[in-house]
Amino acid sequence: MKVQVASFCRTQLPRVSRTFALNIPLLPEPLDLAVTVAYLLCRIADTLEDEAPGALHGALLDELGGLVSLEPGWEARARSFARRARLALRDEAPPAEAELVSETPTVLETLASLPSWVHPPIARCVRTMAGGMNQIQRMHGGSGQVMGLPDLQATFMYCYYVAGVVGEMLTGLFVASSPRVAWREERLMSRAPAFGRALQLTNILKDVREDLDRGSCWLPRDRMAAHGLTPATLALPSLRANAVALLDELVAVARRELDVALEYSLALPVEEPGLRLFCLYPLFFAAATLDVVEGNPAVFEPEPVKIPRETVAMLMQLTQERVGSDEALRALHASVSRGSRDGAEAWS
Incomplete structure (x- = not known):
C-alpha cells in the first residue's frame, strides 16, 4: 500500500x-x-x-x-x-x-x-x-434546493440513500473482515438501514436551521402542515411553539430508530469490542443530541445546538467501560435517552 x-x-x-x-x-x-x-x-x-x-x-x-x-x-x-x-x-x-x-x-x-x-x-x-x-x-x-419532503416516508427514503446504505456497507465490511461477525450477517443486515437512518434523522433535526439558511429542508411537509407550518415559516419566532412541537414529534421517531440501532450494535460479538465501540459512540452521541433538541427552541436559532465536549468524553468513557455487557449498555442507553439535560453525572 x-x-x-x-x-x-x-x-x-x-x-x-x-x-x-x-x-x-x-x-x-x-x-x-x-x-x-x-x-x-x-x-x-x-x-x-x-x-x-x-x-x-x-x-x-x-x-x-x-x-x-x-x-x-x-x-x-x-x-x-x-x-x-x-x-x-x-x-x-x-x-x-x-x-x-x-x-x-x-x-x-x-x-x-x-x-x-x-x-x-x-x-x-x-x-x-x-x-x-x-x-x-x-x-x-x-434545482439543488429541497424545501421539505412530502411525508415521513419520503424523509426516511432520503435518510436511507444518504445513511441507511452506509449501515449496509459497514455490515458488508464487518462480515467480510471477521468470521465472528459473518454468522450474524442476517441479524445485522436487517437492522443496518435503521442504524444509518437514526443517525441521519438526528442530524436533520439538529441542523434544521443550518439547512434552512442554505435553502434546504428535509422535514416532512405533511407533518409541518399539521402544526401550521411550512418550510418558509418554520423558523419564524411567532410560530416557535409550533415548530418545537413538530420537532418533538420527530424526535420520538428518531428515538425509535435509535432503539433498533442499539440492537444492531449489540448483535456484534463482544469478542469484537472495536466494532461495537465504533457503532456505540455515534449512537450514544445521537441519543444525547436528541435530548438537547427535544423541547428546545434554540434549535431554530442561527447558533448551532451541540452536546458539550465534556459530555462526549464522558459518554466515550462510559461506553468503553460497558462495551462487553449488553445489560449495562441497554441501561446506559435508557439513561441517556431519559434526559441528558439532567447532567452527565446521572449516567455514571
Missing part, C-alpha cells in the same frame, strides 16, 4: 468529521482505513449535493458513482472529475471539503490499494447514495 495516499486519508478525516475521527481508529486494520476511505467518498458525494448547483452536481454524482468501480482508465477520469467538481463548488464551500473534492483521485487510489473484499460494499454504497441523491433532486426539479 502506498503510505502517502493512505496518510492523506487519515489526515483528512478529522478535518471533515469530528465524530468519525473518534470512532474509526477503534477498528482493526485494514478495516479502519477501508471505513475511512468509504466515509471520505460519501463525504465527497455529500459535498457535491450541498455545495454544487443542482444542474451540475447531478452529472457529477453519476460520475462519482461510476468511478468507484475502478474500471480500467479510472485514474485519468478521476483527475478530470476532480478538476470539474472543484470548480462546480460554491465559493462558500468549507475549505476542507473543497480540498477533499480536489483530492478525489487520492482517495480512489487508496481504495484501489486495499484488499479486494473491501471494494464491493463500498462501490455499491457510493453508487446507491449518488443515485438516490439524484432521485431526490429530480423529484424537486433538479
Whole structure:
C-alpha cells in the first residue's frame, strides 16, 4: 500500500468529521482505513449535493458513482472529475471539503490499494447514495434546493440513500473482515438501514436551521402542515411553539430508530469490542443530541445546538467501560435517552 495516499486519508478525516475521527481508529486494520476511505467518498458525494448547483452536481454524482468501480482508465477520469467538481463548488464551500473534492483521485487510489473484499460494499454504497441523491433532486426539479419532503416516508427514503446504505456497507465490511461477525450477517443486515437512518434523522433535526439558511429542508411537509407550518415559516419566532412541537414529534421517531440501532450494535460479538465501540459512540452521541433538541427552541436559532465536549468524553468513557455487557449498555442507553439535560453525572 502506498503510505502517502493512505496518510492523506487519515489526515483528512478529522478535518471533515469530528465524530468519525473518534470512532474509526477503534477498528482493526485494514478495516479502519477501508471505513475511512468509504466515509471520505460519501463525504465527497455529500459535498457535491450541498455545495454544487443542482444542474451540475447531478452529472457529477453519476460520475462519482461510476468511478468507484475502478474500471480500467479510472485514474485519468478521476483527475478530470476532480478538476470539474472543484470548480462546480460554491465559493462558500468549507475549505476542507473543497480540498477533499480536489483530492478525489487520492482517495480512489487508496481504495484501489486495499484488499479486494473491501471494494464491493463500498462501490455499491457510493453508487446507491449518488443515485438516490439524484432521485431526490429530480423529484424537486433538479434545482439543488429541497424545501421539505412530502411525508415521513419520503424523509426516511432520503435518510436511507444518504445513511441507511452506509449501515449496509459497514455490515458488508464487518462480515467480510471477521468470521465472528459473518454468522450474524442476517441479524445485522436487517437492522443496518435503521442504524444509518437514526443517525441521519438526528442530524436533520439538529441542523434544521443550518439547512434552512442554505435553502434546504428535509422535514416532512405533511407533518409541518399539521402544526401550521411550512418550510418558509418554520423558523419564524411567532410560530416557535409550533415548530418545537413538530420537532418533538420527530424526535420520538428518531428515538425509535435509535432503539433498533442499539440492537444492531449489540448483535456484534463482544469478542469484537472495536466494532461495537465504533457503532456505540455515534449512537450514544445521537441519543444525547436528541435530548438537547427535544423541547428546545434554540434549535431554530442561527447558533448551532451541540452536546458539550465534556459530555462526549464522558459518554466515550462510559461506553468503553460497558462495551462487553449488553445489560449495562441497554441501561446506559435508557439513561441517556431519559434526559441528558439532567447532567452527565446521572449516567455514571
